[in-house]
Amino acid sequence: MNLEFSDDQKFVQQTARDYLEEHATLDKCRAVLEGSGTHDPELWKGVAEMGWLGAAVPEEYGGAGLGYLELVLISQEVGRSLAPIPFSSSVYLATEAILQAGSEDQKKDLLGRLSAGELIGTFALAEGLGDFDPGTCQVSFDGSQLNGTKLPVPDAGAAGIAVVVAREGEGTSLALVDLDGAGVTRTPLESFDPSRPLYQVDFEGAPATRLGAAGEGAAVASDVLDRAAVLLGYEQIGGAERTLELTKEQTMSRFAFGRPVASFQALKHRMADVYCKIQIALSNGYYAAWTLSEGSEEVGVASCSTRVAASDAFCLATEEMIQMYGGVGYTWEYDCHLFYRRAKGTAHALGTPDEWREKLVQRLDKTIGG
Amino acid sequence: MNFDDTPQEAEFRAKARAFLEQHLEPLNPDEVSPNLLGEREDEGAIQKAKDWQATKYDNGWAVLTWPKEYGGQGMGRLENVIFNQEEGKFKTPAAIYGIGHGMLGPTLMTHGTEEQKERYLKEMARGQVVWCQLFSEPAAGSDLAGLRTSAVKDGDEWVLNGQKIWSTGAHFCDLGMIVTRTDPELPKHDGLTYFIVDMNAPGVECRPIKQINGGAGFNEVFFNDVRVPAEYRVGGIGEGWKVAITTLMNERVSIGAGGGAGRTKDLFRLARECRKNGRPAIEDTAVRQRLADAFITSKGLQYTGYRTMSAISRGATPGPEGSIGKAVGAPFSQELAAFAMELQGVMGGVMDSSVAPQDAMWQESYLGSPGIRIAGGTDEILRNVIAERVLGLPGEHRSDKGVPFRDIPSGS
Ligand SMILES: Cc1cc2nc3c(=O)[nH]c(=O)nc-3n(C[C@H](O)[C@H](O)[C@H](O)COP(=O)(O)OP(=O)(O)OC[C@H]3O[C@@H](n4cnc5c(N)ncnc54)[C@H](O)[C@@H]3O)c2cc1C
Numbered sequence: 040m041n042l043e044f045s046d047d048q049k050f051v052q053q054t055a056r057d058y059l060e061e062h063a064t065l066d067k068c069r070a071v072l073e074g075s076g077t078h079d080p081e082l083w084k085g086v087a088e089m090g091w092l093g094a095a096v097p098e099e100y101g102g103a104g105l106g107y108l109e110l111v112l113i114s115q116e117v118g119r120s121l122a123p124i125p126f127s128s129s130v131y132l133a134t135e136a137i138l139q140a141g142s143e144d145q146k147k148d149l150l151g152r153l154s155a156g157e158l159i160g161t162f163a164l165a166e167g168l169g170d171f172d173p174g175t176c177q178v179s180f181d182g183s184q185l186n187g188t189k190l191p192v193p194d195a196g197a198a199g200i201a202v203v204v205a206r207e208g209e210g211t212s213l214a215l216v217d218l219d220g221a222g223v224t225r226t227p228l229e230s231f232d233p234s235r236p237l238y239q240v241d242f243e244g245a246p247a248t249r250l251g252a253a254g255e256g257a258a259v260a261s262d263v264l265d266r267a268a269v270l271l272g273y274e275q276i277g278g279a280e281r282t283l284e285l286t287k288e289q290t291m292s293r294f295a296f297g298r299p300v301a302s303f304q305a306l307k308h309r310m311a312d313v314y315c316k317i318q319i320a321l322s323n324g325y326y327a328a329w330t331l332s333e334g335s336e337e338v339g340v341a342s343c344s345t346r347v348a349a350s351d352a353f354c355l356a357t358e359e360m361i362q363m364y365g366g367v368g369y370t371w372e373y374d375c376h377l378f379y380r381r382a383k384g385t386a387h388a389l390g391t392p393d394e395w396r397e398k399l400v401q402r403l404d405k406t407i408g409g
Numbered sequence: 410m411n412f413d414d415t416p417q418e419a420e421f422r423a424k425a426r427a428f429l430e431q432h433l434e435p436l437n438p439d440e441v442s443p444n445l446l447g448e449r450e451d452e453g454a455i456q457k458a459k460d461w462q463a464t465k466y467d468n469g470w471a472v473l474t475w476p477k478e479y480g481g482q483g484m485g486r487l488e489n490v491i492f493n494q495e496e497g498k499f500k501t502p503a504a505i506y507g508i509g510h511g512m513l514g515p516t517l518m519t520h521g522t523e524e525q526k527e528r529y530l531k532e533m534a535r536g537q538v539v540w541c542q543l544f545s546e547p548a549a550g551s552d553l554a555g556l557r558t559s560a561v562k563d564g565d566e567w568v569l570n571g572q573k574i575w576s577t578g579a580h581f582c583d584l585g586m587i588v589t590r591t592d593p594e595l596p597k598h599d600g601l602t603y604f605i606v607d608m609n610a611p612g613v614e615c616r617p618i619k620q621i622n623g624g625a626g627f628n629e630v631f632f633n634d635v636r637v638p639a640e641y642r643v644g645g646i647g648e649g650w651k652v653a654i655t656t657l658m659n660e661r662v663s664i665g666a667g668g669g670a671g672r673t674k675d676l677f678r679l680a681r682e683c684r685k686n687g688r689p690a691i692e693d694t695a696v697r698q699r700l701a702d703a704f705i706t707s708k709g710l711q712y713t714g715y716r717t718m719s720a721i722s723r724g725a726t727p728g729p730e731g732s733i734g735k736a737v738g739a740p741f742s743q744e745l746a747a748f749a750m751e752l753q754g755v756m757g758g759v760m761d762s763s764v765a766p767q768d769a770m771w772q773e774s775y776l777g778s779p780g781i782r783i784a785g786g787t788d789e790i791l792r793n794v795i796a797e798r799v800l801g802l803p804g805e806h807r808s809d810k811g812v813p814f815r816d817i818p819s820g821s
């Protein structure tokens with residue numbers, strides 16, 4: 040047993056941190072959040088050049104051929120920086136879906152462009168209120184065309200293609216659609232976290248090709264979501280760590296009653312609680328990252344644990360951040376709401392933590408103490 | 410990164426298992442996990458624990474992480490974890506060596522004289538002589554350095570007077586480690602000195618204290634002109650605080666990976682057995698949400714412990730991060746027990762193991778866990794440690810700094 044990342048992996052992480060500290064400052068996030076753009080294209084280009092978009096894509100398809108242990112650490116840094124780029128949609132969802140289910144031709148055609156950042160992908164599953172469940176989709180696919188409405192779809196404005204979970208006959212399939220093509224309408228939605236904006240996407244006879252076998256869509260989608268949960272979990276952990284660091288900085292320099300507010304035990308203890316929550320999430324994350332890199336079946340359980348723990352830790356950290364900053368924490372001018380929005384936005388992105396709790400127990404009930 | 414055994418670790422695990430199989434009866438996989446609390450040991454139980462320790466020692470399986478010269482095996486913490494995991498699959502006698510082997514032995518290795526190490530460590534390892542920790546006093550718990558038991562030099566000996574309290578196992582222990590005040594004129598942390606004390610010496614009187622769970626695992630211990638030879642002193646005169654800190658640091662590490670981590674299996678079983686709204690409780694949404702959280706915290710604690718062990722086995726020094734295990738694990742074990750009792754409905758109030766599910770383990774646990782939250786540092790003290798020593802937040806405002814101990818205000 041060895042629960043440490045290797046020196047090479049730590050080096051990848053440090054490189055990512057250095058790069059993002061220089062190029063993904065919080066004003067970049069704020070610019071997208073306050074503006075009407077879809078993402079920061081400059082930063083996207085830079086991140087692509089760093090090789091992160093295809094970190095886990097094999098070299099034969101144009102990726103960097105690293106592994107998931109490297110990718111999770113990059114994700115942690117992306118999360119830390121609140122980078123306003125469609126990293127999770129394109130890397131964790133679209134790229135992963137194509138890796139999992141794509142034909143040789145599809146992989147050759149798409150993975151290289153996705154890894155190079157020329158093409159941005161997203162994943163369209165939700166259809167309004169209700170569970171985030173691949174098995175109940177109503178958008179229909181007849182083998183060549185898509186019809187229906189997906190809502191919300193993350194990053195659909197920036198993306199050129201989407202992997203769509205759709206009903207095909209009695210079953211569910213995945214379909215690849217060109218978002219710039221005929222029969223597709225994308226409508227930006229006011230989003231809780233506008234630095235990772237959400238869209239409504241309407242399909243009216245939009246030409247699409249099948250990804251993977253007909254009827255296998257729900258299973259593949261569920262798999263993709265598990266993997267994405269681990270990767271996004273690391274983003275959330277990175278975000279939570281930065282949140283706590285900033286909270287510490289602020290409370291050490293803010294004085295009340297003649298002393299730094301960080302010296303009040305009520306605040307110290309709450310920061311200690313946030314720290315513990317982050318560590319519990321990170322420890323679950325270690326296991327999940329390992330199952331991902333080993334291709335172990337345990338990823339089903341580990342992904343749920345990481346998803347829940349990381350979402351909760353990030354949300355708690357940001358809720359506490361605003362309170363401990365005091366009045367300034369509630370202003371648009373201060374950065375607290377960037378973190379607060381990202382935390383809740385990511386917690387809802389792949390289905391809520393409560394949904395993942397339910398999924399966890401479904402999976403455990405089959406294996407534990409039976 | 411690798412959560413699996415390396416080939417060497419797998420081989421070690423198999424060897425450990427072979428040894429355990431020779432001497433112990435395996436736990437039936439359907440059996441509930443053994444009660445973690447103990448604290449009801451009678452003389453027979455203590456003897457069984459001593460016999461098992463001697464067997465381990467004589468076969469080279471005791472105090473694995475201690476150096477060979479002190480009776481250990483010079484192994485890493487990971488081997489120790491593996492051995493404990495395997496031992497946990499068998500029926501074992503009461504665990505009475507946590508304090509001695511986890512805290513006091515390592516303290517002696519760091520601060521003891523060569524003669525002291527030579528004289529005590531191997532004997533401690535074999536476990537026929539059992540040690541207790543005499544730190545807390547009626548007026549000094551969290552604020553340990555406020556202790557008042559005095560030691561006064563008299564010729565070649567020291568004379569001890571005062572009272573210790575909450576001393577776990579003192580009633581069956583042969584030796585103890587005690588922190589005393591040797592100079593009340595100095596500020597409180599400066600006037601302390603650390604000793605080994607013979608629990609059978611004239612003037613030592615030990616009275617068990619009955620706990621809320623009915624057990625009597627801890628004691629109050631009175632010292633009435635107890636004479637302690639000069640060579641029993643550990644560390645310099647006035648250096649008792651430094652020595653005590655070593656003991657406490659080891660305490661946090663040894664408590665590390667605990668905290669109800671292995672019990673989610675029992676919880677799932679219970680949730681299938683109990684009924685809610687006319688169906689198995691495990692089908693109830695609220696129950697399922699809580700089961701999920703129990704699993705996640707439990708795994709998080711387990712892997713956090715492994716992360717610490719992993720870092721230590723690669724040369725890191727055990728740091729204050731070790732406090733997470735107890736800060737999260739202790740309240741968690743209480744929550745878990747409360748949840749399990751909730752599942753049992755009105756039967757949660759029944760402790761009779763002839764009818765209570767899972768041998769009333771959860772009721773026992775709900776009675777025992779408040780003590781776990783206090784012993785070895787309360788929830789608040791651990792949060793202070795994490796806030797100050799891990800996060801680097803400011804220390805507490807205090808009114809006792811630089812003041813002679815005599816002049817510090819006290820409530821009693
Ligand atoms: C089961 C059990 C076994 C034990 N075994 C041993 C043993 O073997 N040897 C031994 O020496 N001791 C032992 N102890 C004693 C234990 O270490 C003390 O009980 C513990 O340190 C708390 O001290 P106290 O009881 O004096 O409570 P106090 O220190 O009086 O605490 C009372 C309350 O005040 C809070 N408090 C105190 N200081 C602060 C602060 N700075 N900030 C915020 N809150 C604060 C505490 O958190 C607590 O809630 C044992 C205790 C238990 C329950």
